[in-house]
Amino acid sequence: xxxxxxxxxxxxxxxxxxxxxxxxxxxxxxxxxxxxxxxxxxxxxxxxxxxxxxxxxxxxxxxxxxxxxxxxxxxxxxxxxxxxxxxxxxxxxxxxxxxxxxxxxxxxxxxxxxxxxxxxxxxxxxxxxxxxxxxxxxxxxxxxxxxxxxxxxxxxxxxxxxxxxxxxxxxxxxxxxxxxxxxxxxxxxxxxxxxxxxxxxxxxxxxxxxxxxxxxxxxxxxxxxxxxxxxxxxxxxxxxxxxxxxxxxxxxxxxxxxxxx
Ligand SMILES: C[S@@+](CC[C@H](N)C(=O)[O-])C[C@H]1O[C@@H](n2cnc3c(N)ncnc32)[C@H](O)[C@@H]1O
Numbered sequence: 548x549x550x551x552x553x554x555x556x557x558x559x560x561x562x563x564x565x566x567x568x569x570x571x572x573x574x575x576x577x578x579x580x581x582x583x584x585x586x587x588x589x590x591x592x593x594x595x596x597x598x599x600x601x602x603x604x605x606x607x608x609x610x611x612x613x614x615x616x617x618x619x620x621x622x623x624x625x626x627x628x629x630x631x632x633x634x635x636x637x638x639x640x641x642x643x644x645x646x647x648x649x650x651x652x653x654x655x656x657x658x659x660x661x662x663x664x665x666x667x668x669x670x671x672x673x674x675x676x677x678x679x680x681x682x683x684x685x686x687x688x689x690x691x692x693x694x695x696x697x698x699x700x701x702x703x704x705x706x707x708x709x710x711x712x713x714x715x716x717x718x719x720x721x722x723x724x725x726x727x728x729x730x731x732x733x734x735x736x737x738x739x740x741x742x743x744x745x746x747x748x749x750x751x752x753x754x755x756x757x758x759x760x761x762x763x764x765x766x767x768x769x770x771x772x773x774x775x776x777x778x779x780x781x782x783x784x785x786x787x788x789x790x791x792x793x794x795x796x797x798x799x800x801x802x803x804x805x806x807x808x
Pocket of ligand 1: 578742784785
């Protein structure tokens, strides 16, 4: 299958055109709980999970961004059903990360406002790439260590060197909407896009330059755009012709600089 292209196809069919062990990284968000109406398409996540396990390389990663809806006062737990399904087809659940939204439009009168979705990180075996994103530590330089007890029980405090930075925690927060998710105003013709920065940060974490990044349900093309801007190859698929065209248009905007607020 040709890379650096967007295909208008049901991804279960589209993946049948891919050879085994082809893809380095998948970053995607499926439709869930009829939250958005994608022209009534029936979404078969079990079939998607099975095909993804076949086309992903040994050590490759699938980042699956999904939330839950409340129906008749009851959380659907669709996210966990998906996660268990991926585990059943052979993936390791490498991490359960949180995508926290800074601005949250949905409110319930008898519960706290939901402000997150899950970012499941599924691995085919042991992850082959991890480029951890870092943050500066609060205290740096030399400092007396609080405890340095030997067998005699005496606390001989010594100077220790503190690291300048540490690996980030697994809750990632993003602004959403225009100016948050993206500055591409036309991308909002799609109703459920996720932040470019989210795609960017997973792409940096779990892939290297020239790797192949795949989004089987690419919607407005966020993942394909960010893969291309980060010198990765990409393949996008979407069952909707309208969204396929939108993705193609979006991926055409490659001259932008990578700037996040
Ligand atoms: C949550 S949206 C993805 C949004 C995307 N992450 C973005 O940033 O724009 C899910 C997408 O899956 C597509 N879709 C639903 N079922 C599909 C299938 N079987 N194969 C391919 N695409 C599908 C829908 O048309 C929709 O655009």
